[in-house]
Amino acid sequence: xxxxxxxxxxxxxxxxxxxxxxxxxxxxxxxxxxxxxxxxxxxxxxxxxxxxxxxxxxxxxxxxxxxxxxxxxxxxxxxxxxxxxxxxxxxxxxxxxxxxxxxxxxxxxxxxxxxxxxxxxxxxxxxxxxxxxxxxxxxxxxxxxxxxxxxxxxxxxxxxxxxxxxxxxxxxxxxxxxxxxxxxxxxxxxxxxxxxxxxxxxxxxxxxxxxxxxxxxxxxxxxxxxxxxxxxxxxxxxxxxxxxxxxxxxxxxxxxxxxxxxxxxxxxxxxxxxxxxxxxxxxxxxxxxxxxxxxxxxxxxxxxxx
Amino acid sequence: xxxxxxxxxxxxxxxxxxxxxxxxxxxxxxxxxxxxxxxxxxxxxxxxxxxxxxxxxxxxxxxxxxxxxxxxxxxxxxxxxxxxxxxxxxxxxxxxxxxxxxxxxxxxxxxxxxxxxxxxxxxxxxxxxxxxxxxxxxxxxxxxxxxxxxxxxxxxxxxxxxxxxxxxxxxxxxxxxxxxxxxxxxxxxxxxxxxxxxxxxxxxxxxxxxxxxxxxxxxxxxxxxxxxxxxxxxxxxxxxxxxxxxxxxxxxxxxxxxxxxxxxxxxxxxxxxxxxxxxxxxxxxxxxxxxxxxxxxxxxxxxxxxxxxxxxxxxxxxxxxxxxxxxxxxxxxxxxxxxxxxxxxxxxxxxxxxxxxxxxxxxxxxxxxxxxxxxxxxxxxxxxxxxxxxxxxxxxxxxxxxxxxxxxxxxxxxxxxxxxxxxxxxxxxxxxxxxxxxxxxxxxxxxxxxxxxxxxxxxxxxxxxxxxxxxxxxxxxxxxxxxxxxxxxxxxxxxxxxxxxxxxxxxxxxxxxxxxxxxxxxxxxxxxxxxxxxxxxxxxxxxxxxxxxxxxxxxxxxxxxxxxxxxxxxxxxxxxxxxxxxxxxxxxxxxxxxxxxxxxxxxxxxxxxxxxxxxxxxxxxxx
Numbered sequence: 001x002x003x004x005x006x007x008x009x010x011x012x013x014x015x016x017x018x019x020x021x022x023x024x025x026x027x028x029x030x031x032x033x034x035x036x037x038x039x040x041x042x043x044x045x046x047x048x049x050x051x052x053x054x055x056x057x058x059x060x061x062x063x064x065x066x067x068x069x070x071x072x073x074x075x076x077x078x079x080x081x082x083x084x085x086x087x088x089x090x091x092x093x094x095x096x097x098x099x100x101x102x103x104x105x106x107x108x109x110x111x112x113x114x115x116x117x118x119x120x121x122x123x124x125x126x127x128x129x130x131x132x133x134x135x136x137x138x139x140x141x142x143x144x145x146x147x148x149x150x151x152x153x154x155x156x157x158x159x160x161x162x163x164x165x166x167x168x169x170x171x172x173x174x175x176x177x178x179x180x181x182x183x184x185x186x187x188x189x190x191x192x193x194x195x196x197x198x199x200x201x202x203x204x205x206x207x208x209x210x211x212x213x214x215x216x217x218x219x220x221x222x223x224x225x226x227x228x229x230x231x232x233x234x235x236x237x238x239x240x241x242x243x244x245x246x247x248x249x250x251x252x253x254x255x256x257x258x259x260x261x262x263x264x265x266x267x268x269x270x271x272x273x274x275x276x277x278x279x280x281x282x283x284x285x286x287x288x289x290x291x292x293x294x295x296x297x298x299x300x301x302x303x304x305x306x
Numbered sequence: 307x308x309x310x311x312x313x314x315x316x317x318x319x320x321x322x323x324x325x326x327x328x329x330x331x332x333x334x335x336x337x338x339x340x341x342x343x344x345x346x347x348x349x350x351x352x353x354x355x356x357x358x359x360x361x362x363x364x365x366x367x368x369x370x371x372x373x374x375x376x377x378x379x380x381x382x383x384x385x386x387x388x389x390x391x392x393x394x395x396x397x398x399x400x401x402x403x404x405x406x407x408x409x410x411x412x413x414x415x416x417x418x419x420x421x422x423x424x425x426x427x428x429x430x431x432x433x434x435x436x437x438x439x440x441x442x443x444x445x446x447x448x449x450x451x452x453x454x455x456x457x458x459x460x461x462x463x464x465x466x467x468x469x470x471x472x473x474x475x476x477x478x479x480x481x482x483x484x485x486x487x488x489x490x491x492x493x494x495x496x497x498x499x500x501x502x503x504x505x506x507x508x509x510x511x512x513x514x515x516x517x518x519x520x521x522x523x524x525x526x527x528x529x530x531x532x533x534x535x536x537x538x539x540x541x542x543x544x545x546x547x548x549x550x551x552x553x554x555x556x557x558x559x560x561x562x563x564x565x566x567x568x569x570x571x572x573x574x575x576x577x578x579x580x581x582x583x584x585x586x587x588x589x590x591x592x593x594x595x596x597x598x599x600x601x602x603x604x605x606x607x608x609x610x611x612x613x614x615x616x617x618x619x620x621x622x623x624x625x626x627x628x629x630x631x632x633x634x635x636x637x638x639x640x641x642x643x644x645x646x647x648x649x650x651x652x653x654x655x656x657x658x659x660x661x662x663x664x665x666x667x668x669x670x671x672x673x674x675x676x677x678x679x680x681x682x683x684x685x686x687x688x689x690x691x692x693x694x695x696x697x698x699x700x701x702x703x704x705x706x707x708x709x710x711x712x713x714x715x716x717x718x719x720x721x722x723x724x725x726x727x728x729x730x731x732x733x734x735x736x737x738x739x740x741x742x743x744x745x746x747x748x749x750x751x752x753x754x755x756x757x758x759x760x761x762x763x764x765x766x767x768x769x770x771x772x773x774x775x776x777x778x779x780x781x782x783x784x785x786x787x788x789x790x791x792x793x794x795x796x797x798x799x800x801x802x803x804x805x806x807x808x809x810x811x812x813x814x815x816x817x818x819x820x821x822x823x824x825x826x827x828x829x830x831x832x833x834x835x836x837x838x839x840x841x842x843x844x845x846x847x848x849x850x851x852x853x854x855x856x857x858x859x860x861x862x863x864x865x866x867x868x869x870x871x872x873x874x875x876x877x878x879x880x881x882x883x884x885x886x887x888x889x890x891x892x893x894x895x896x897x898x899x900x901x902x903x904x905x906x907x908x909x910x911x912x913x914x915x916x917x918x919x920x921x922x923x924x925x926x927x928x929x
Contacts, residue, residue, distance in 0.1 A: 013914035041391055092580055100740055104581045107530055111577025118570040229519075233402065238407050240395055276403055283399040286392055287384030305743060 021259020025252035028238025030209035036244030043109035046228025050210030052078035053218035075211035082207025162263030332534030335470030342521030346504030353420035354514035374499020382491030409514035419513030461785030480753035497801035533587030663811035672878025686735035713901035756848035768827030779844030
């Protein structure tokens with residue numbers, strides 16, 4: 001263990017954490033709204049994420065578009081794919097599977113993600129990565145801390161989107177409908193809100209936001225076919241830690257916290273291990289979560305009281 | 307030739323992985339994506355021990371087995387109380403952490419892993435070519451298959467499948483669910499560890515990339531495609547998935563680079579299609595060759611441990627086969643279900659007016675002690691937040707009597723049953739069962755001590771047959787415990803036959819004998835209630851807590867249930883029923899407790915309570 005507690009190092013790590021954390025926040029919010037409202041373990045989020053990045057790269061290059069426009073188009077591509085997956089795969093499957101829906105959808109989603117990764121490889125020619133053109137990155141230095149203009153754009157965009165979603169959820173009629181369906185899909189049907197339509201809408205929103213995150217990652221490094229797999233683990237972690245039915249800002253803040261903790265772990269751990277910190281947090285949380293204060297291994301989960 | 311043998315070897319290795327995951331996922335219903343990581347533990351154990359210590363393979367195999375098994379048990383502990391999505395998450399974290407730690411560690415070669423793991427031998431026999439390695443893989447795969455078969459297709463496996471279907475119901479029958487889950491986690495991880503060792507033998511390299519999340523998903527694909535809950539299916543699944551690579555290379559003649567990509571696209575597509583079109587997999591659960599033969603002979607006899615697809619009352623051969631592991635879309639058994647299709651005589655014959663098949667010594671013993679205090683409850687209390695679900699409750703049950711617990715909805719009647727059996731831990735109170743304090747005991751312990759309960763929402767094990775459901779009620783089965791299962795095979799075989807006979811007698815008592823081979827998920831609600839009753843009766847427990855045995859069914863079923871319960875009284879059983887139906891209560895109950903808002907506000911006989919105006923008002927609202 002190499003401990004460097006110098007202030008400069010600390011500040012750099014903190015800023016890195018804020019940057020990564022904002023990405024995690026967006027991922028968590030995007031995945032979380034899908035999970036919270038539909039209950040679907042949408043592993044293929046990795047696919048919509050990566051597709052958005054590729055489309056942004058391709059159209060940006062082909063039509064010589066500015067970054068923002070390419071990003072929007074890429075995110076829309078992700079949106080369309082996400083909606084199609086819900087409509088064509090998940091929904092018919094959920095109807096048939098009844099009580100086993102969670103598992104069948106998870107497995108299908110896994111299948112879609114695997115298909116997606118390899119189709120991207122084939123279509124965009126194996127694992128050659130694609131950079132997004134039209135991105136201008138200028139380095140910024142504040143005091144001793146380094147970051148880039150792209151980082152700033154990503155952080156701002158992420159939080160603007162999260163706040164926008166928060167406003168929509170809490171103040172618009174649509175947001176109320178979404179919250180109704182999240183809380184009780186059957187009851188929503190009774191009062192005239194169609195869960196089916198809302199499911200499609202949240203897949204659209206989640207895939208769109210995820211796509212934005214994907215484009216930013218590709219702008220930072222490059223688009224690769226498997227680029228979605230690591231972020232999706234972060235998306236899961238943040239969404240489950242926060243609780244998928246929480247408001248977007250809460251989920252976002254949890255994402256930020258995760259990013260900061262991961263980054264600051266670099267004070268004590270080498271960078272290789274830092275990558276595992278998030279999973280360690282997840283593991284500890286999941287392992288400890290069901291325990292109540294005085295409960296013992298042999299205590300089973302209580303039955304619902306009638 | 308060597309190339310072909312190499313593929314066969316690879317299939318054998320993946321068979322080892324797949325049958326073990328099937329036991330965990332297909333039989334016990336635990337979704338784990340960490341199987342690759344457990345393989346990594348075995349594989350890297352080999353790499354490290356061989357390269358650094360020249361430990362012979364014959365020792366490394368058991369070492370890898372034990373290490374992976376221990377890790378599996380450690381993972382199993384937090385996994386005990388998790389629902390599916392959390393379990394997926396936990397095992398995901400485990401997968402990433404284990405492989406991540408290995409790949410960041412210099413001892414294990416970092417990201418590239420350990421190379422040049424060659425010149426291995428076993429029993430003096432060199433293992434350098436595929437043909438030389440073949441016997442090793444065959445033996446290990448066969449052992450793994452035999453072990454998983456023994457655990458899965460046995461009374462032990464029946465309990466595993468019950469756990470998959472409904473954990474609380476399984477616990478209520480006296481099974482220690484946590485012990486089963488821990489054992490299965492440990493065993494299946496251990497086998498995966500052994501398979502990991504083999505994988506490294508075959509490839510001569512131990513790299514983190516081999517054991518990644520991709521491996522876990524590949525194994526899941528094999529199990530799902532082959533058929534969850536069917537080990538033969540896993541063999542087929544492994545073969546198919548392994549052979550897609552040469553298929554794409556030789557048959558479709560793609561370049562190796564493209565063929566590996568298309569192969570993965572194909573197998574992702576396969577997962578999606580299987581889930582959509584045939585979720586039970588290629589070979590569904592319970593499908594046996596015997597069953598196939600029997601279907602020809604048209605005899606619906608239940609097969610030991612498995613089940614035939616035949617069900618005499620089930621129509622529609624064109625429908626999705628009954629017995630599908632997952633999920634089943636089953637045609638409703640045509641016979642008299644709940645309201646509407648009532649047809650006396652078809653499906654359910656009413657109860658034979660034979661006596662319940664209790665062992666006569668037991669009956670005599672109970673008759674001797676009729677009227678004695680069996681269950682004594684004092685001061686039972688439970689608060690949920692600010693709400694007193696049970697408030698200083700006291701009650702008594704006497705042997706050979708039927709006591710009723712009545713009251714308006716929300717009074718807390720089911721909660722009392724939950725508290726008595728330990729499904730919910732009470733805050734305070736004393737519960738003496740035959741003088742023994744069972745306060746704070748787990749439901750399975752309470753059940754074994756002689757107090758069982760049925761559920762308001764029935765909770766039969768849908769993908770198990772009626773007979774299997776009732777067999778799970780029978781206590782003291784040798785084959786349900788690891789020791790008996792492995793060490794006393796002959797005895798457990800005869801024991802199983804006795805269990806089956808006992809279960810059939812109870813099914814006969816409730817009139818469901820003809821439906822013994824039918825999956826309970828195919829039954830109507832009334833029929834399910836009868837099976838659930840038979841199941842709880844088969845425990846031969848002293849005290850039966852029946853939660854709304856006659857609710858949710860129409861009159862003819864109520865009468866059937868009534869007659870059955872009435873026949874228990876002369877057998878000396880102690881019964882307590884929660885009921886809303888006052889006819890039932892009036893006819894059955896020797897003593898009645900009236901509950902309101904968590905407390906018992908009155909006690910007495912039927913005429914006493916119905917005569918009281920205030921109670922009528924509380925029960926029905928304003929008069």
